[in-house]
Amino acid sequence: MSEPCPAGGVSESAVAAILRCVNFSAIKHRKQRRKDPQQTPYINHPIGVAYLLVEAGVKDVDVLQAALLHDTVEDTDTSPQELLDAFGPRVAGLVAEVTDDKSLPSKERKRLQIVHAADASHEAKLVKLADKLYNLRDLERCTPVGWTDTRVKEYFKWAAQVVAGCRGTNAYLEGELDKLFMKWNKEL
Numbered sequence: 001m002s003e004p005c006p007a008g009g010v011s012e013s014a015v016a017a018i019l020r021c022v023n024f025s026a027i028k029h030r031k032q033r034r035k036d037p038q039q040t041p042y043i044n045h046p047i048g049v050a051y052l053l054v055e056a057g058v059k060d061v062d063v064l065q066a067a068l069l070h071d072t073v074e075d076t077d078t079s080p081q082e083l084l085d086a087f088g089p090r091v092a093g094l095v096a097e098v099t100d101d102k103s104l105p106s107k108e109r110k111r112l113q114i115v116h117a118a119d120a121s122h123e124a125k126l127v128k129l130a131d132k133l134y135n136l137r138d139l140e141r142c143t144p145v146g147w148t149d150t151r152v153k154e155y156f157k158w159a160a161q162v163v164a165g166c167r168g169t170n171a172y173l174e175g176e177l178d179k180l181f182m183k184w185n186k187e188l
């Protein structure tokens with residue numbers, strides 16, 4: 001892995017690269033809140049996803065940056081070109097791999113995530129697994145405003161199908177997901 005470098009090409013430490021990325025993502029998500037009753041700031045989610053990857057032993061700074069940025073193109077005004085300019089082709093490419101096409105109806109987007117999971121790169125699968133683990137743990141913590149029990153169960157069932165396509169990538173993340181799936185299978 002090469003030293004992380006901003007678009008200007010000046011050498012940058014890993015810590016600086018991560019903090020530049022957290023700052024970028026926080027600015028982009030600043031108007032967003034999570035769907036929980038407490039309206040938690042949205043940025044808690046990308047930071048939490050990146051930290052799950054740290055807990056999973058991932059040391060690749062590009063992957064940690066992609067986790068921090070993973071919802072910026074899908075959910076904010078961020079363009080792929082902006083990510084390319086600020087974080088380079090590898091990070092921008094990983095974010096593109098985990099970004100849904102919002103012009104498609106929700107049902108089709110969900111279907112495509114299942115279909116495409118297995119074709120994703122190893123690094124994109126890492127981000128996908130951490131994203132699903134964070135969201136499922138969040139669902140356990142509390143139900144998003146307006147969600148019925150059925151919708152929560154449907155999300156679990158769908159997430160299990162996406163995770164199935166990402167298996168063989170990281171034992172820690174898959175083990176943590178399996179603990180949740182085992183618990184939920186009893187209730188489904």
Ligand SMILES: Nc1nc2c(ncn2[C@@H]2O[C@H](COP(=O)(O)OP(=O)(O)O)[C@@H](OP(=O)(O)OP(=O)(O)O)[C@H]2O)c(=O)[nH]1
Nearest residue numbers: 033034035036045071074106131132135136138139144155
């Ligand atoms: N569990 C949970 N999810 C919340 C909350 N607030 C926002 N979300 C986001 O909602 C998405 C899941 O809700 P859905 O209804 O299935 O997705 P949609 O909004 O994109 O249609 C996730 O998007 P995503 O990260 O892009 O992931 P994914 O849907 O691709 O898995 C998740 O991050 C919350 O309080 N709890």
Ligand SMILES: [Mn+2]
Nearest residue numbers: 045070071131
């Ligand atoms: Mn996400």
